[in-house]
Amino acid sequence: MAETRRLFFALELPADVQKQIIQWRATQFPEDTGRPIAAANLHLTLAFLGDISAEKQKALCQLAGRIRQRGFTLTIDDAGQWLRSSVVWIGPRHAPLGLIQLANMLRSQAARSGCYQSPQPFHPHITLYRNTQRAVPIPSPNFRWQYQVDEFVLYESVFKQGRTRYQELQRWSLSNKE
Numbered sequence: 145m146a147e148t149r150r151l152f153f154a155l156e157l158p159a160d161v162q163k164q165i166i167q168w169r170a171t172q173f174p175e176d177t178g179r180p181i182a183a184a185n186l187h188l189t190l191a192f193l194g195d196i197s198a199e200k201q202k203a204l205c206q207l208a209g210r211i212r213q214r215g216f217t218l219t220i221d222d223a224g225q226w227l228r229s230s231v232v233w234i235g236p237r238h239a240p241l242g243l244i245q246l247a248n249m250l251r252s253q254a255a256r257s258g259c260y261q262s263p264q265p266f267h268p269h270i271t272l273y274r275n276t277q278r279a280v281p282i283p284s285p286n287f288r289w290q291y292q293v294d295e296f297v298l299y300e301s302v303f304k305q306g307r308t309r310y311q312e313l314q315r316w317s318l319s320n321k322e
Contacts, residue, residue, distance in 0.1 A: 148195040150301040151313070153208065153250045154187040155218070155243075157270070161289050162186050165220075165234070169272050172283040177232060178273035185310050188218075188235070188270050190296060191250035193259045200257060201313075205298065207253045208316055215294040215318040216242030220270065223282050230276045235269035237285070243268055246296060246318070294318050 157165070162183045169180065193204065222237040236243070247266045255261045295317045299310040 148197055149201065150195050151193040151201060151204075152299055152301065153190040153193070153254075154297055154299055154310075155190065155293055156295075156297050156312075156315075157186050157188070158291050161220075161291055164289060165270070165272075168287055173232070173273070173280060177280050178230065178276035180273055181271050182307075185308065186270055186272075187297075187299070187310065188268055190247040191254045191259075191261070193254055196259065200259075201298075204253060204257055204259075205314055207257070208250065208296075208298065208314075211246070211249055211316065211318075213246055213249075213318050214242060215292060216240045218243060218291060218293050220289040221285055221287065223272075223285065223287075224269075225276065225280060225282060227276075227279060230274060231271050232273040232276055232280060232282075233269035233271050234287075235267070239268045242318075243293070250296075 165186060166183045196204070218240060219236050219238075220234050223232070223234045225232045244266065247268070251261045251266065295315050297312055297316075298314045300313055302309050302311050
């Protein structure tokens with residue numbers, strides 16, 4: 145059987161935003177909220193690909209390289225919890241059109257290439273905690289991080305020595321030209 149890798153397309157967060165989110169999270173949630181996501185692993189998933197072969201990865205990378213879209217500004221100003229999936233998250237209250245378009249293109253390409261895509265609508269978010277065992281109080285939206293998105297990344301999820309790390313494999317620029 146061919147070797148596979150667990151891959152996903154995502155938006156990287158700038159290092160200063162990652163740091164601010166981690167500091168904010170530490171002041172807003174009890175220590176027993178769940179398993180906190182490491183700062184280096186904070187990201188906004190655009191399309192989860194699953195376990196795929198090198199051949200399929202190559203094809204998806206070629207398709208991703210054909211995307212022509214302008215960059216956009218992303219504002220993180222909302223928070224919530226999904227009890228069913230045991231996740232606490234932050235994300236945009238109103239997702240910019242560019243984000244929705246980019247995610248839809250990547251998800252469509254992935255689906256046409258045989259990668260299962262959830263039938264649920266895309267809900268852009270950054271996971272703060274996993275394995276939450278109960279409902280937790282969600283802070284009022286007294287936070288706001290904003291940054292320019294000019295690229296997207298293909299990551300591999302690697303589980304090693306009891307930890308999951310996201311390793312960048314490739315990155316693509318979004319156009320800032322008319």
